[in-house]
Amino acid sequence: MRIIFSILFFTLYFINILSANEKDYYLILKNNEVNVRYGPGFDYPVKYVYKKKNLPVKIIDKSWEWKKIIDLKKNSGWIHDTQLKKGKSFILLEDQILFTNPTKYSKPIIKIAKGRLLLVKKCKKEWCKVRTENYFGWVKTNNIWGNIK
Numbered sequence: 001m002r003i004i005f006s007i008l009f010f011t012l013y014f015i016n017i018l019s020a021n022e023k024d025y026y027l028i029l030k031n032n033e034v035n036v037r038y039g040p041g042f043d044y045p046v047k048y049v050y051k052k053k054n055l056p057v058k059i060i061d062k063s064w065e066w067k068k069i070i071d072l073k074k075n076s077g078w079i080h081d082t083q084l085k086k087g088k089s090f091i092l093l094e095d096q097i098l099f100t101n102p103t104k105y106s107k108p109i110i111k112i113a114k115g116r117l118l119l120v121k122k123c124k125k126e127w128c129k130v131r132t133e134n135y136f137g138w139v140k141t142n143n144i145w146g147n148i149k
Helices: 001-024
Strands: 024-029 034-037 045-050 058-064 068-072 076-080 088-091 096-099 109-113 116-122 129-134 135-140 144-146
Touching: 058 076, 058 088, 109 135
Parallel strands: none
Antiparallel strands: 024 058, 034 045, 034 076, 058 068, 068 076, 088 116, 088 144, 096 109, 096 135, 116 129, 129 135
């Protein structure tokens, strides 16, 4: 009976690990300065440093309290869990207009340039209410990189 239980436990455990690694997800940077390392540990040298709080990064692997990330420009490396948090933000992949309401027929507020980081407040279908600097409004989410879910 113990053998069957052990086999069942390890089978479920490994299925869970495999399914967790299959689905990539996004987190955002917690601080204005975040080290990215060559490997999952403080013994590994710093590869580069991010200097943008709330920047979205895609999690592609995990090792204990370390996450392997990839960014919009395909840079990758390892970041400690304490430097990441859940949140919704994205980067525009093309110029967009910020509108007062979630329709292209509403009043335009400002043109937002490609590459701008936007913080998500809420989303409806293909529109999200966002904040950037001193502006709040709605943008279409058809050509973005980051997390809106």
